[in-house]
Amino acid sequence: MTMDPTIHSVRAGRSVRPGAVAKSRGGARRTASLIAGGAALAMLMLAGCGGAPTAPQAPTASPPIGTAPAPPSAGSTAEESSPDARALQPPTSQREIEVKRATESPALVTGVRFAGHPGFDRVVIDLRHAVPGYSVRWVDEFVQDGSGKIIKTRGKAYLQVALSPANAHTETGDSTWTGGPVYPTGLTNVLNVVRIGDFEAVVGVGLALNRRAGFRVFSQSSPDRLVIDVAH
Template identity: 30%
Template sequence: MRRLTTTFLSAAAVAALAAACGNGAEPTSADPSSAEPSSTEPSSTEPSSTEPSSSSPTTSSEPTGTPAFPQGTADQTAENSGEWDLVLVDVRVGEHEGYDRVVLEFSGSGTPGWAVGYVDEAVLDGSGEGVTLDGSAVLDIYASGTTYPADDGESYDGPRQFAPGDGGEVEDVHVGGTFEGYTQVLVGIDDDPAPFRVFALTGPPRLVVDVLDD
């Protein structure tokens, strides 16, 4: 069974644990591969943008620097930057012209990194529990640079699983947990694996995954 945790997160989790036991400095060994991240790596000057709060179609312009969709469906990874202090507060899906958008919103001061790719089965990291998702393919989303919420802090309190119901490419969404510095969200895709693009936004920190709907 192919899982992103075996191709990316094993080594990075060690770095996250080391950072948690250290003085809080940003880890320098969480690079998911020996190669530099692809062009999907977020820019430090990436402008903020307004994301839709529902699944209604929108034709709003994209933020400057938004990457193009790739030709294939290969895994995409990039490192987080800044503090490992991001706490998931919202997950939403919006239907745009030609693609569906999944947005993970965080509190905190850092910028999320990511490991996103298609997997054979929907499995929760940490517990190893399987998840049943509607759809023909499973897109596994990991956001890096995240942490557990403080007892009195804001955190995600929405549904653990929901269906957007807009007839787009995203059929189902399961919001997993945070484990060793990474937050997982599993997405059921309507048809066969479709090309996707990933980027980060600031103000507030967000991880954006767009799935091409052709």
Template identity: 35%
Template structure:
């Protein structure tokens, strides 16, 4: 009886060991074919465009933030930071989530007469992201010296991609996608 129990325990231990050595692809399917990383993404240049709107969308594999501009977006910087700091003052922009994504658009949110072209009712919650899988908070920090800062609180430091799109009309869009998981 003792030999039988020891033999059974040895078999269970061997099966557990084999399961741990199995390749990851045999255990879990690839996640949406995402190959993005989490390193900073940027493009140089200042823009004569103005920010008109922020909007978000939920997709099967990622959450999306879109910055709508009137004119061509030329420059931006999107990077994970320890904390997002307001332009000019350096005060912290409090964000919910496990990671902070700083989005600096090289375009103002005001026109040539310094009238706001984008002014959300609640800047610390510029876009409602309740129920999103990755996004926790979108904060519009404001514009300073021709640049606009947006803080994006996300669940964790996850893969992201950044790209621009032309249109509609003479406008353009800065698109930031953050994956739901690695």
């Protein structure tokens, strides 16, 4: 009996016909072609779905928060509604200030506050209605408006603030700024705040200082107030 020649597979340990080997090789070629074609098609589909990746955008800088217009330099008749970061620095000018302003009705002084800051002391005159005109000048002593009496207070330099038109009393005559007339502060340079007077639509406020130093003045609103900073 005649038998077909065989090819022995060493690894499998079995015989394989030559025709079967040819068929197997042909099937492998077709499988490889299908895989290559599928990969190319997938790449084309990915390219069609989107372009090149975009570079990340740099974050935009946010504007600083809380900044405000600059205050006037001491000695100027102009003023701003509120200070900026420069108002946190000690003032240097000792020039006197005068601001004239017309208002519909006199401002009402309701009290005076004070506090220490790094390099300067701050005095705040609280008001009802708009901030009126004012002047700030150096004096030798505090003289009470109306009576002309000298108000004695501890200090080596004296800064006097006058607001006009302004009152420190109601229409019935009740005082809206009580106490005093001398208010000790416990601060570094502003030793005492003095209620000088409330006479003929002029309210006088005195600052008794430990030494003569630079100062600045500016107004603020909501609520209305006049701010005086005095360097240490």
